[in-house]
Amino acid sequence: MSMVTSNSYLESLLQGQPQLPPSPLAWFNQLRASAVDRAGMLKLPTTRDEDWRFTDISPLAKLSFQPARAVSTLQAPDVERFYLDEAAIRLVFVDGAYMPQFSTQPNKARDLGLTVTDLSSTAVSSHGAVIEPHLGRHAGFQDNLFAALNTAFLHDGALVIVPRNAVVDAPVHVLFIATQPEVASHPRCLLIAESGSAVTIVEDYVTLQEGAYVTNAVTEFVLEGNAQVNHVRIQRDSTQAFHIGHCAVSLAHASRYRSVSVALGARISRYDLNARLAAEGAECAIDGLALISGRQLADTHTCIDHAQPDGISRQLHKCIVDGAAHAVFNGKIMVRPGAQRTDSTQSSRNLLLNAKARVDTKPQLEIFADDVKCAHGATVGQLDIEELFYLKSRGLSELAARNLLTYAFGAEIIDRIPVASLKQRLEQTVFEQTKRS
Amino acid sequence: MIHEDSKALLEIRGLRATVNGIEILKGIDLTVRSGEVHAIMGTNGSGKSTLAKVLAGHNAYQVTGGSITFEGNNLFDLEPEERARAGLFLAFQYPIEIPGVSNSHFLRLAYNTVQAQHGKDELDPLEFEDFVREKMKLLDMNPDFLDRGVNEGFSGGEKKRNEILQMALLEPRLAILDETDSGLDIDALRIVTNGVNKLATKDNAIILVTHYQRMLNYIVPDFVHVMQAGRIIKTGGKELALDLETRGYDWVGAEYHAAAEA
Numbered sequence A: 001m002s003m004v005t006s007n008s009y010l011e012s013l014l015q016g017q018p019q020l021p022p023s024p025l026a027w028f029n030q031l032r033a034s035a036v037d038r039a040g041m042l043k044l045p046t047t048r049d050e051d052w053r054f055t056d057i058s059p060l061a062k063l064s065f066q067p068a069r070a071v072s073t074l075q076a077p078d079v080e081r082f083y084l085d086e087a088a089i090r091l092v093f094v095d096g097a098y099m100p101q102f103s104t105q106p107n108k109a110r111d112l113g114l115t116v117t118d119l120s121s122t123a124v125s126s127h128g129a130v131i132e133p134h135l136g137r138h139a140g141f142q143d144n145l146f147a148a149l150n151t152a153f154l155h156d157g158a159l160v161i162v163p164r165n166a167v168v169d170a171p172v173h174v175l176f177i178a179t180q181p182e183v184a185s186h187p188r189c190l191l192i193a194e195s196g197s198a199v200t201i202v203e204d205y206v207t208l209q210e211g212a213y214v215t216n217a218v219t220e221f222v223l224e225g226n227a228q229v230n231h232v233r234i235q236r237d238s239t240q241a242f243h244i245g246h247c248a249v250s251l252a253h254a255s256r257y258r259s260v261s262v263a264l265g266a267r268i269s270r271y272d273l274n275a276r277l278a279a280e281g282a283e284c285a286i287d288g289l290a291l292i293s294g295r296q297l298a299d300t301h302t303c304i305d306h307a308q309p310d311g312i313s314r315q316l317h318k319c320i321v322d323g324a325a326h327a328v329f330n331g332k333i334m335v336r337p338g339a340q341r342t343d344s345t346q347s348s349r350n351l352l353l354n355a356k357a358r359v360d361t362k363p364q365l366e367i368f369a370d371d372v373k374c375a376h377g378a379t380v381g382q383l384d385i386e387e388l389f390y391l392k393s394r395g396l397s398e399l400a401a402r403n404l405l406t407y408a409f410g411a412e413i414i415d416r417i418p419v420a421s422l423k424q425r426l427e428q429t430v431f432e433q434t435k436r437s
Numbered sequence B: 001m002i003h004e005d006s007k008a009l010l011e012i013r014g015l016r017a018t019v020n021g022i023e024i025l026k027g028i029d030l031t032v033r034s035g036e037v038h039a040i041m042g043t044n045g046s047g048k049s050t051l052a053k054v055l056a057g058h059n060a061y062q063v064t065g066g067s068i069t070f071e072g073n074n075l076f077d078l079e080p081e082e083r084a085r086a087g088l089f090l091a092f093q094y095p096i097e098i099p100g101v102s103n104s105h106f107l108r109l110a111y112n113t114v115q116a117q118h119g120k121d122e123l124d125p126l127e128f129e130d131f132v133r134e135k136m137k138l139l140d141m142n143p144d145f146l147d148r149g150v151n152e153g154f155s156g157g158e159k160k161r162n163e164i165l166q167m168a169l170l171e172p173r174l175a176i177l178d179e180t181d182s183g184l185d186i187d188a189l190r191i192v193t194n195g196v197n198k199l200a201t202k203d204n205a206i207i208l209v210t211h212y213q214r215m216l217n218y219i220v221p222d223f224v225h226v227m228q229a230g231r232i233i234k235t236g237g238k239e240l241a242l243d244l245e246t247r248g249y250d251w252v253g254a255e256y257h258a259a260a261e262a
């Protein structure tokens, strides 16, 4: 792979960083400064790093980036088509910058008993004490260049605080729209679900152009005791784009986190999801679907860390790979000493639609407790010829039969999205995508 | 019903077929005319399902000899889906489960595909819903089966009803029912065979594959064929089925071999 001296490359990545306005919060500026320092010391990972063995991101280093320019031409209809009917609250970011004109007014969230705001807003100062223990503390950047870069650019971002025992039915939609080629944006989310609260959040990456750009996102979710969070993450970046995403979830006592992540876009995408079941009786369900074709690469790394007893985790990850695309799944389940009665299942199921398509799937179990139930399995297959024959014997063409079965394979994950309009829209997207291939 | 002047729907001549290089069908001759009901009986492993799959066009079976014409056309020129659209239907002995594809969606796709072939209007989901519910009543099927995955978790009998429901929707010229009776209790058998009888006209034909006489009490065949080791070794009328029920299959084989040696 091509060697890039980390300094000149980082210089280009850190372009524009010094112009960020300082925050009134000293710790915020401190966090940013230490991330800048750290970014300066870390190197771009290569395929020699175990964690990046299958994912060669050297093409990223060949791209020149500029800071995003302010967009003035964007009209409401450009943005509105991404809106979700069910969402009561919406935060919109364009090329990383917060767009109050497209977002719902903060008082609307307040009426629902929520704090939803942009991280750069002055409102954040008043929540400083709530945010400080969490922002940048769950998605650590000591060993992670991308998280360090994102934190170095910490400015705009979504902040959602769900107060104690608040149950919010309507989803919160956080929409990141890419409109400019050759820019790097650093989307950021922090969600704090206080004890006994319940919320659904949709983290949505979309594009209005087909150029090359970089999305480098970091999301931190904090679930206090008995909190329930549904997290839907949709990555529909341009097929020329690079998407690096990190999500760190911290689960307290008896809290429940359910996530569905869907990766459709990007030339190279990498999503790391780390869920730490940090107290007794926490529960998570983490499902994923990657649907890729052409020369796309989609890499998902998850780590479910059972740190305390009586935790439950469920995971189903599916990849549908067409063309010469390449999917990677690395699913680590960690059961720490003392995390007795952990109950964990993981399943990786993969469908290859082309002889050139490839998948690398690796379960990784590290179990240090003796009274645990852990099951895992992985399958890689093609469409079933008996199912195809059955459909054709009823008059469906070969293509229609293949599309229907491919679609059905993916629908199992999409069906788990708790937002009807989004589910419908994705079903349509998947159906059209499988039709094309 | 036999009509002297009705035209041949299906003509099988000297059909041979192999699976994985092993010859299963060793020279089959069979003519089916419109309006007729044929029963093909025989012990397990005699090749009945293989014949059915070859007719439907399953590519695991290689045809190594003979010919099949369907309404005057060479059947081997047609892909499985083209055979279906031309009016050939196989009710599977073991219907396939397809989780993730809703039964109603599947049924509508199949129905619309065949409708389009006949230049008729396709139905949208709402129209189809009404239409298919009527057909389900005929088979005493619970509409809940529409919302499930295709055959997913259906009992043996429910799968068989779902097959006949498809037959009712597609209204084929030639229906091959492969062991549709197995898995049906006596009430269900009555309902399902009654449904099949309602679909029988003078313009279509049915081949019933079974190894019990039971179903033939309800759907009365015009011809009964006995299959053994890949050949039809005896053909008779409906009384042959009763003979088989009381005397078993061995005597038919003995008779056939004696005749072959003579």
Ligand SMILES: Nc1ncnc2c1ncn2[C@@H]1O[C@H](COP(=O)(O)OP(=O)(O)O)[C@@H](O)[C@H]1O
Pocket: B019, B020, B024, B042, B043, B044, B045, B046, B047, B048, B049, B050, B051, B060
């Ligand atoms: N796909 C297959 N692979 C291998 N053998 C097969 C296959 N299908 C059928 N056979 C064999 O062909 C013979 C006839 O089977 P089949 O047509 O299913 O009989 P029947 O329906 O009369 O019980 C049996 O010996 C069976 O094992």
Ligand SMILES: [Mg+2]
Pocket: B048, B049, B050, B093, B178, B179
């Ligand atoms: Mg059989």
